[in-house]
Amino acid sequence: MINYFKLAYRNLGRHRRRSLLSALALALGTALLMFIAAFFQGEMRSSMETTLKLNTGHLQVRDEDYDPDKLSVAWEYLIENPDQAAAQIESLDPVLAATPRLLASGIVSVRDESAGVQIMGIVPESEANAPYRDGIVSGEFITADDREGIIIGLPLAESLDLRAGDSINLLVNTSDGDVDEQQFTVRGIFTTGTSAWDKGVVFLPLAKAQAFARAENHASIIFVLLNDREQADEVAAAIQGEGVVVKTWTQMNELLVLVEDFSNAYLAVINLIVLGVTATVIVNTLLMSVFERTREIGILSAIGMKGRQVIALFLAEASLLAFGGIGAGALAGWALSAYFGKVGVYFGDLGIGEQMLLEDRIYTYLTLDSAVSLIVTAFLVTVLASLYPARMASRMEPVEALHGKQ
Amino acid sequence: MEVAKLTNVTRVYKIGEVETRALNGVSMAISDGEFTSLVGPSGSGKTTLLQLIGCLDKPTSGSVIIGGQETTNLSRNQRADLRKGTIGFVFQFFALIPTLTAYENVEMPLLLNGKTPAQRKQRVMELLEAVDLADRGHHRPDQLSGGQQQRVAVARALSTNPKMILADEPTANLDTANGEQVMEIMKKLNKETGVTFVFATHDPRVIKYASRVVTLEDGVIVKDTKG
Ligand SMILES: Nc1ncnc2c1ncn2[C@@H]1O[C@H](COP(=O)(O)OP(=O)(O)OP(=O)(O)O)[C@@H](O)[C@H]1O
Numbered sequence: 330m331i332n333y334f335k336l337a338y339r340n341l342g343r344h345r346r347r348s349l350l351s352a353l354a355l356a357l358g359t360a361l362l363m364f365i366a367a368f369f370q371g372e373m374r375s376s377m378e379t380t381l382k383l384n385t386g387h388l389q390v391r392d393e394d395y396d397p398d399k400l401s402v403a404w405e406y407l408i409e410n411p412d413q414a415a416a417q418i419e420s421l422d423p424v425l426a427a428t429p430r431l432l433a434s435g436i437v438s439v440r441d442e443s444a445g446v447q448i449m450g451i452v453p454e455s456e457a458n459a460p461y462r463d464g465i466v467s468g469e470f471i472t473a474d475d476r477e478g479i480i481i482g483l484p485l486a487e488s489l490d491l492r493a494g495d496s497i498n499l500l501v502n503t504s505d506g507d508v509d510e511q512q513f514t515v516r517g518i519f520t521t522g523t524s525a526w527d528k529g530v531v532f533l534p535l536a537k538a539q540a541f542a543r544a545e546n547h548a549s550i551i552f553v554l555l556n557d558r559e560q561a562d563e564v565a566a567a568i569q570g571e572g573v574v575v576k577t578w579t580q581m582n583e584l585l586v587l588v589e590d591f592s593n594a595y596l597a598v599i600n601l602i603v604l605g606v607t608a609t610v611i612v613n614t615l616l617m618s619v620f621e622r623t624r625e626i627g628i629l630s631a632i633g634m635k636g637r638q639v640i641a642l643f644l645a646e647a648s649l650l651a652f653g654g655i656g657a658g659a660l661a662g663w664a665l666s667a668y669f670g671k672v673g674v675y676f677g678d679l680g681i682g683e684q685m686l687l688e689d690r691i692y693t694y695l696t697l698d699s700a701v702s703l704i705v706t707a708f709l710v711t712v713l714a715s716l717y718p719a720r721m722a723s724r725m726e727p728v729e730a731l732h733g734k735q
Numbered sequence: 736m737e738v739a740k741l742t743n744v745t746r747v748y749k750i751g752e753v754e755t756r757a758l759n760g761v762s763m764a765i766s767d768g769e770f771t772s773l774v775g776p777s778g779s780g781k782t783t784l785l786q787l788i789g790c791l792d793k794p795t796s797g798s799v800i801i802g803g804q805e806t807t808n809l810s811r812n813q814r815a816d817l818r819k820g821t822i823g824f825v826f827q828f829f830a831l832i833p834t835l836t837a838y839e840n841v842e843m844p845l846l847l848n849g850k851t852p853a854q855r856k857q858r859v860m861e862l863l864e865a866v867d868l869a870d871r872g873h874h875r876p877d878q879l880s881g882g883q884q885q886r887v888a889v890a891r892a893l894s895t896n897p898k899m900i901l902a903d904e905p906t907a908n909l910d911t912a913n914g915e916q917v918m919e920i921m922k923k924l925n926k927e928t929g930v931t932f933v934f935a936t937h938d939p940r941v942i943k944y945a946s947r948v949v950t951l952e953d954g955v956i957v958k959d960t961k962g
């Protein structure tokens with residue numbers, strides 16, 4: 330057996346700088362693509378997780394007339410006596426937490442400044458409220474029987490210059506279409522790391538919110554988190570009831586699911602473009618090498634090397650370039666992704682809205698799957714592209730060699 | 736026994752509208768063990784004739800029989816196979832593979848012929864010995880003199896025990912001493928192993944070694960002297 334790789338290695342060594350530059354092009358392309366993939370995946374993962382955790386949950390039980398965009402607390406849109414239903418749902422095995430929430434619109438005002446907010450009445454001890462409970466940065470979380478306490482987000486506290494213990498004035502749209510107003514004390518300030526969400530929501534204990542908005546014994550939704558979101562459809566089917574609808578996270582996040590699909594197609598296009606460019610660099614390098622070595626190929630052919638052996642020789646060169654370049658690039662891409670997976674890239678409040686929440690810091694996230702498929706694709710594209718110069722070399726007539734040109 | 740037999744061979748090169756009749760109805764036979772020189776002025780068709788005998792090229796018309804086999808209808812790969820076992824080449828410009836050592840250059844045809852490592856090693860050492868370069872095996876071509884390179888080329892041409900070696904102006908780029916040394920080695924190998932040599936040359940120092948001299952002019956054999 331001819332050791333094509335030994336020959337290929339030496340041939341690449343003849344033009345060390347040229348070989349290194351072509352490998353470098355491949356390395357840069359691979360590293361870039363790997364980082365882009367990790368960034369996209371990190372962004373999608375963050376966006377999906379954050380949106381589900383904060384905004385929609387995995388399931389929501391609503392009155393069939395409820396409109397999530399209106400934030401109306403008129404009784405006909407609400408669920409009556411939600412506590413028992415929530416407790417029943419929570420007792421199901423796949424359910425992590427099920428908790429009633431009353432959502433109303435309101436305005437916070439302090440001195441002469443004010444801001445529109447979503448008032449959320451919550452059961453403070455529910456597991457579903459952990460992101461807020463654990464996210465308290467000053468003061469403390471509310472308790473169920475607190476009648477004057479309110480929890481606000483860090484961005485709101487900063488823009489209104491509020492501290493724990495300060496008083497605010499809160500205005501609410503009540504169930505009968507009126508407005509009511511009351512003084513509250515900021516018990517605590519939280520952050521979830523997602524400014525777009527934190528700036529627009531304040532928390533009251535459910536009982537207080539119900540009284541304040543005149544929606545006694547009612548909730549807008551039962552917010553449900555599952556242990557595994559893939560079980561959403563099964564659980565939804567199990568908890569259907571008279572007069573209510575159960576929405577799954579896919580139904581509530583059509584836009585997000587669409588963006589996720591779209592981003593995969595988008596990634597594929599970027600991959601194609603970048604790999605196309607790097608493959609062109611490799612093909613160019615090999616073509617130069619074929620033209621320079623016309624005579625040598627003729628000699629090899631004269632001493633009995635067949636066409637497919639010539640092809641194998643050039644493919645071995647391409648494979649070595651690909652192996653070195655893609656290998657180095659994959660390492661660099663992996664290192665970059667790992668680093669920014671820990672540190673994150675700060676974007677702040679991108680203001681995309683509740684439909685697609687994003688953490689202020691995006692953490693790159695590289696799956697083994699996408700890394701492997703990128704490496705394999707890059708390798709295949711490079712080697713397949715090299716078939717062109719390789720076949721060209723294999724078709725050269727040996728007569729060239731005897732022709733005496735040097 | 737005839738190693739090669741050409742009958743009424745014509746080779747026309749066509750570049751655009753211009754046709755060059757490089758060979759015009761050449762017939763000749765080459766017998767086993769010959770040491771033949773092809774001579775003639777520049778452009779008379781020597782290289783073209785060697786290429787046809789060596790199956791590197793196909794005639795425009797006529798027949799070329801190598802080792803009893805008609806070659807004119809063989810494919811590119813079939814011709815490569817035929818060359819591999821029966822014909823060795825020595826080119827004017829030493830034509831070694833620059834990335835391979837002398838040893839590896841001689842070994843290459845053996846690799847292409849699927850010989851075992853042990854067979855290869857023995858044969859390469861034997862041949863480097865025969866061309867007086869046993870101690871230069873690990874040198875790259877650019878670390879060898881022109882004469883040494885040409886001797887490596889001769890060793891490589893011989894490695895697969897071909898019936899015939901074709902050499903195109905093997906001494907044209909060598910000084911007298913080196914040229915004579917290469918010719919001495921070829922002559923010795925011809926005597927000892929009986930391998931047939933055919934070489935194209937202008938060089939009178941080479942012609943004097945030949946046992947047969949074929950003279951070409953304008954693509955036609957004008958003289959063929961043996962003895
Ligand atoms: N590949 C080719 N394409 C076109 N014409 C060619 C080609 N090879 C040779 N010829 C022409 O064919 C004729 C014979 O050429 P050839 O190379 O066989 O001569 P030669 O006897 O070897 O000459 P020299 O002593 O200069 O090497 C010349 O007129 C040459 O120009």
Ligand SMILES: [Mg+2]
Pocket residue numbers: 733781782783903935
């Ligand atoms: Mg010539």
